[in-house]
Amino acid sequence: MRQAGRSLPEYRAIRQHHTLFEITAQPELCAEVTLQPVRRHDVDAAVMFADIMSPVLGMGVEVELVEGVGPVVREPLRTRAAVERLHAGDPEETAAELLEAVRLVRHELAPEKAVVGFCGGPFTVAGYLVEGKPGRDFPRVKQLMYSEPEVWHLLMERLADGFSRYVAATVRAGADAIQLFDSWVGALSPGDYEEFVAPYSARILGAVDVPTIHFGTGTATLLPLMAAAGGEVIGLDWRIPLDRGWALAGEDRGVQGNLDPALLLGPWDRVAAGADAVLAAAGGRPGHIFNLGHGVLPDTDPEVLGRLVEHVRTRTLVAA
8 A cells, every 4th residue: 555654653753853855865764664564554565665756856856845735846847958957867876775775675575575666657747847846737737738849748758768767776676566656647638648648658667577557546537548558557546436447447457446545534334335345346356456546644544554454355365
């Protein structure tokens, strides 16, 4: 479960003394935070602790993570000259600490549990870079796409190049799978996605020879195009029934999802009913990774998460 650690008291204790980027700069601490939710909940994989903006730190971009806001870029990229200054360095140097954390996690984790490395999707990261901070409508991004498409494509080329190197290095360090989080790509129409984003996501997903997971939110209209761009597994958010999303993504793909994270803030009987509905929609078919439809909300009770894991395991073992 992505961001499962941020609901844990042991994680919050560490965050009282360290920022996110300070944690990722210390391999032992980064590995510890990555492993905390695995120890607590006995989930099947460890999602590396990092931020979707981590790769651009090695590309010459200054990013500050502002509490309650998210990534804030000191100098937004809105001109050709600014984009041309982006450079994809060698991740063995620019992301050395994070890669060492991957090696530590792979060493500590049981062989049957996977290490999932991840990377921000090109549209979502570009959204932060161009807008300067998180948003939902991305007016400056779309203005750039429509008014100066050559600058947009140059930005996508630079990001795809840097991110491809980053995920390849993560796999060499020991990651068993890579997930591409294009969290805000649902802001695009299918036509715009196909023209302005899909080729670059495909390049990143094709840069590794391990299983890949392709995820976005609000993507019900984009699922066939996302599947065509790549990903052995397509992540589904909670806005579409799992069986319908699976049909759109293609029966030849696996799917991951898709319980609403906010449901875990409600009473247990609703959580259990929601999980059962997801499992019923999956119908016991191979290729379903039960998960939330997005990251764990910070106010989630860790005990509820643990109970959910046990509930799903019990139901699926009975079904098997």
